[in-house]
Amino acid sequence: MKSDPSRPLPQRTIGILGGMSNQATSHYYSQLNDRLNLEYGGWDNGEIVIVSVNFGNIERFVRHGLWDEAKAYLDEKITRLEGAGSDVILCVSNTMHQVVAPLMEARSTPFIHIADPTGDAIKAAGLKKVALLGTLPVMNSLDVIKRFQEKYDVTIIMLDDSDKLIVDHIIFDQLVRGDLRAESKAEYLRIVEAARAQGAEGVILGCTEIFLLIDQTDLPSFPVFDTASLHIDAAVAFVKTHKA
Known part of the structure; x- marks a missing residue:
């Protein structure tokens, strides 16, 4: 049986900086796959990497205005996403764009600001x-x-x-x-x-x-x-x- 020459399907990998919160992260994952399936059809959906953080850390950073601590914490998570081969990065939290957007300005990986x-x-x-x-x-x-x-x-x-x-x-x-x-x-x-x-x-x-x-x-x-x-x-x- 001949293998399909288009397989594996060439795709860009979406990197999700998640866990802020798990409610939003699961929604992003399911909706990205559903909407990409509508585009591709069949059994195809997305190629996705998720680095999910501990929301307890985020809650403390935000409630106490610890933005430098949040920046250091998330900077390392972004590095993990890039190391996993993300072609574009999304942060699932509007709030944390306050630190993530400036961090992404110093990186070459495309970033979609929410x-x-x-x-x-x-x-x-x-x-x-x-x-x-x-x-x-x-x-x-x-x-x-x-x-x-x-x-x-x-x-x-x-x-x-x-x-x-x-x-x-x-x-x-x-x-x-x-x-x-x-x-x-x-x-x-x-x-x-x-x-x-x-x-x-x-x-x-x-x-x-x-x-x-x-x-x-x-x-x-x-x-x-x-x-x-x-x-x-x-x-x-x-x-x-x-x-x-």
Whole structure:
């Protein structure tokens, strides 16, 4: 029997810096494979390397503002991903882009910044003002606000400080554990409606676990930009356009 000359299928390898949280990491892995299977058909999906960190370390770094410690910790994990043959790297956490993005600027391996597919989608939708849900470091990040403003001409509508605390609490104490509560969903939807009343034309789900709680079906007349889903789509596009 003749072997298939196209086998093994030449593909780029996607490197996932995961564990932030395991909820997001498993979603990335399953969705990347599902979406690549739609592209290739048959039994084909993705070639993926995952380096998954201990979320307990991440939680401590973030809650205590230990960004130098986080940088050193994740720098070594990125080196592992590159050593395993990653052709492109994704960080599954919006929050940890604060340290991962600068680290990747000093490396040659392609890196897809999670904000960029989202900015492209907002720009394509013709929107100028959007709300942002995420952890406190993301919602308060001047770098994030500046990136959307300067690259995509998108203004971030700021939430009330009390609502920011609610959003952050639900992420860290519930969503990363897969703890989904109806009252938390109601709070998120209330907060989105408050931002809408302040002029927001859409909302960014700027944490890769928020999709567990709310999505476009909950806000049918209000554009929802899920950073996790858009990030995954960008990785699939990279694999399709960069042949091995």
